[in-house]
Amino acid sequence: MKYKVIDNLMDKDDFKNLQSLIMSADVPWYFNKDINTAPGYDPNTNQSYLIHNLFNLNLDYVYSHLYKNFNVFWKLLNMKSLIRAKLNLYMRTDKIEEHHPHTDLPFEHKGCVFSFNTCDGYTKLEDGTKIESVANRALLFDASNQHSSTSCTDEKARFNLNINFF
Numbered sequence: 825m826k827y828k829v830i831d832n833l834m835d836k837d838d839f840k841n842l843q844s845l846i847m848s849a850d851v852p853w854y855f856n857k858d859i860n861t862a863p864g865y866d867p868n869t870n871q872s873y874l875i876h877n878l879f880n881l882n883l884d885y886v887y888s889h890l891y892k893n894f895n896v897f898w899k900l901l902n903m904k905s906l907i908r909a910k911l912n913l914y915m916r917t918d919k920i921e922e923h924h925p926h927t928d929l930p931f932e933h934k935g936c937v938f939s940f941n942t943c944d945g946y947t948k949l950e951d952g953t954k955i956e957s958v959a960n961r962a963l964l965f966d967a968s969n970q971h972s973s974t975s976c977t978d979e980k981a982r983f984n985l986n987i988n989f990f
Contacts, residue, residue: 827965829955833900833938839960845893846911846940846983851876853913859973862926871921871975874913881907897987901936901964907988914945914982917975922948928967928988935967940983945976957982 834842845851853874858867877887878894894909907929925948928935937947939957946954947963950970955963957976965971967988976982 827949827953827955827963830962830964831958832960833962834896834960836960838896842893842896843940843959845890846985851890851911853911859923860926862924865924865926871923873915873973876911876913878909878911879906880910881905894985897936897938897985901934901962901987901989903934903987903989905990907933907990909985909987912973912982912984912986914973914975916980917977920944920977921975923973923975925950925970925972927970928986930968932966932968934989935965935971936985936987936989937963938985938987940985941979941981943976943979943982945974945982948972948974957984 853876855872856875857872858865859871859873876890878891879887891909897903939959939961941957942959943957945957948954948971949965
């Protein structure tokens with residue numbers, strides 16, 4: 825799988841409801857002091873972000889009471905097995921910060937970065953392709969390949985969902 829971009833992945837009303845939830849005060853966000861720990865990452869950078877874990881197969885249980893709100897993705901992405909699902913919140917910065925390249929997992933699998941808001945942040949793929957953050961857009965790719973996230977400068981934050989699956 826090279827990559828695929830799907831605009832308007834969700835029904836408009838379903839998207840608005842989920843977007844309202846994610847961008848509300850009802851989501852407990854947790855501070856992550858490092859964007860990633862891939863080889864070559866400098867832990868002395870000031871790059872950090874907030875996450876909300878929904879599910880992680882490696883830990884064999886659902887983290888979040890919000891998980892049920894994301895069941896729609898099973899059908900939309902034709903998922904057979906979920907490995908991990910988490911929400912990401914990258915705070916606004918004065919200039920775009922492109923984060924250190926990383927892989928999500930060390931084996932071939934499908935990844936989805938789903939955007940909840942439109943902003944000037946993006947996901948950069950291994951070949952240098954930049955996929956802009958557009959509300960209700962899904963980027964599908966093999967997340968065992970190198971990729972990078974970014975901050976944004978034109979909104980208060982960049983909100984997305986990261987799903988790893990088969």
